[in-house]
Amino acid sequence: MTRPPAVVIVGASLGGFRTAHTLRRLRFEGRIILVGDEPHLPYDRPPLSKEVLTEEKGPDDTYFRAVDFFEDQGIELKLGSPAAGLDGERHMITLATGEQLGYDAAVIATGARPRRLPGTEGLPGVHVMRTLDDSASIRSALDRARHVVVVGAGFIGSEVAASARSRGAAVTILEAAGQPLVAAVGAEVGKRCAALHDVYGTELRCGAGVEGIDRTPDGLVVRLAGGTAVGCDLVVVGIGVIPNIEWLEGSGIEIDRAVRCDRYMRTSLPDVYALGDLASWHNPRYGERMRVEHWTNTVQQSTTVARNIVASLAGADQVAYDGIPYFWSDQYGHRLQLVGRASGDKPVFVHDPSDRPAMMALYRDGDRLGGAFAIDTVGPLMQMRSLLVRNAGFDEALGLAADIE
Numbered sequence: 001m002t003r004p005p006a007v008v009i010v011g012a013s014l015g016g017f018r019t020a021h022t023l024r025r026l027r028f029e030g031r032i033i034l035v036g037d038e039p040h041l042p043y044d045r046p047p048l049s050k051e052v053l054t055e056e057k058g059p060d061d062t063y064f065r066a067v068d069f070f071e072d073q074g075i076e077l078k079l080g081s082p083a084a085g086l087d088g089e090r091h092m093i094t095l096a097t098g099e100q101l102g103y104d105a106a107v108i109a110t111g112a113r114p115r116r117l118p119g120t121e122g123l124p125g126v127h128v129m130r131t132l133d134d135s136a137s138i139r140s141a142l143d144r145a146r147h148v149v150v151v152g153a154g155f156i157g158s159e160v161a162a163s164a165r166s167r168g169a170a171v172t173i174l175e176a177a178g179q180p181l182v183a184a185v186g187a188e189v190g191k192r193c194a195a196l197h198d199v200y201g202t203e204l205r206c207g208a209g210v211e212g213i214d215r216t217p218d219g220l221v222v223r224l225a226g227g228t229a230v231g232c233d234l235v236v237v238g239i240g241v242i243p244n245i246e247w248l249e250g251s252g253i254e255i256d257r258a259v260r261c262d263r264y265m266r267t268s269l270p271d272v273y274a275l276g277d278l279a280s281w282h283n284p285r286y287g288e289r290m291r292v293e294h295w296t297n298t299v300q301q302s303t304t305v306a307r308n309i310v311a312s313l314a315g316a317d318q319v320a321y322d323g324i325p326y327f328w329s330d331q332y333g334h335r336l337q338l339v340g341r342a343s344g345d346k347p348v349f350v351h352d353p354s355d356r357p358a359m360m361a362l363y364r365d366g367d368r369l370g371g372a373f374a375i376d377t378v379g380p381l382m383q384m385r386s387l388l389v390r391n392a393g394f395d396e397a398l399g400l401a402a403d404i405e
């Protein structure tokens with residue numbers, strides 16, 4: 001009798017959970033083993049910097065499912081047990097405990113971890129924001145904090161700043177670049193994101209490079225290039241992430257600061273797929289290699305990977321992943337969204353009322369629509385997403401935008 005096929009998924013968070021669940025939805029009947037280094041059941045990260053910090057949700061409300069779900073679905077959980085290596089020839093994953101798991105297909109979904117400021121690791125009062133435990137400790141520190149410094153005005157830093165403001169703290173954001181989010185949305189739209197902080201009383205200092213953080217008897221002191229300093233009781237650092245790929249060293253998987261995948265989300269090893277924050281792949285829609293660190297991309301790639309595993313076990317054709325980048329961010333009760341890419345010279349502001357922060361700007365890619373950014377303009381933004389799916393012209397997007405009220 002032949003044994004049922006086994007899929008080992010490493011990383012028990014968004015990408016890992018979604019792949020396991022989708023495999024069962026596709027009626028995959030073999031073993032599914034979900035390996036995670038965190039002790040928690042799989043949980044969702046977006047609420048961690050938003051509702052968990054503002055106390056609208058408890059940390060426990062972020063779990064995707066209760067433990068019964070995994071038992072009912074026959075998904076074997078190995079939590080609190082990091083994977084330490086992968087042997088492509090033997091089709092084997094080794095855990096830090098020494099346990100070995102044979103696979104017919106493996107999925108790498110170990111995500112990324114926050115970059116830290118050199119010299120601040122372990123310094124009391126200095127936090128990063130990635131995990132449920134990070135969020136729970138910042139949430140409880142906000143009970144006492146009067147002045148919070150956030151280093152980095154990216155989406156995570158901006159959300160933490162907005163949440164801290166809503167808890168009543170004075171907040172200063174220190175951003176090294178001249179505008180927040182320049183790389184993601186360009187300088188003109190970045191200014192609008194900056195203005196939002198101003199409206200809600202958060203101090204945003206751009207061009208402020210942090211040199212170090214000291215702990216003194218009076219609290220924390222954040223030292224800036226140029227000799228100035230900012231005193232505070234709590235620091236949250238949000239300066240980007242590093243893919244968790246070190247455990248794959250020696251596996252033979254091709255790595256280039258990320259796990260390199262083809263258009264089907266397959267790595268350079270047979271039967272090993274990767275997805276989410278750590279995967280770069282060749283996106284046939286753009287004819288380019290890209291890596292995207294956003295929720296929707298991870299979810300869509302999980303679907304592709306689950307389908308391709310089932311197809312490959314059945315000897316059927318693989319499907320390519322050609323997703324359009326998309327993210328949302330919630331700050332001060334406003335919804336910010338970007339779909340597509342901030343391409344072209346200058347965005348065209350197609351919706352820009354003077355009495356509220358709402359806006360929408362379109363980015364051009366030649367004569368095509370390249371992307372759209374919006375604040376509190378959800379319906380029209382989603383219409384732009386549909387236009388991007390069918391590679392619509394820029395003029396058609398302008399025509400559609402003329403109807404926004």
Ligand SMILES: Cc1cc2nc3c(=O)[nH]c(=O)nc-3n(C[C@H](O)[C@H](O)[C@H](O)COP(=O)(O)OP(=O)(O)OC[C@H]3O[C@@H](n4cnc5c(N)ncnc54)[C@H](O)[C@@H]3O)c2cc1C
Pocket residue numbers: 010011012013014015016035036037038045046047048049081082083084109110111112129130131156244247275276277278292293294295296298326327328329330
């Ligand atoms: C605070 C926060 C808020 C966010 N908000 C938004 C938002 O509003 N909108 C949006 O579009 N995106 C948002 N994101 C991004 C989104 O959550 C990520 O893109 C998504 O979580 C990526 O999923 P992943 O499965 O690739 O990685 P992760 O979610 O990072 O999961 C990887 C898991 O693998 C584990 N792991 C690492 N190494 C090992 C190992 N060796 N063995 C076993 N397990 C390992 C990690 O600990 C982790 O549990 C947010 C992210 C954060 C951190």
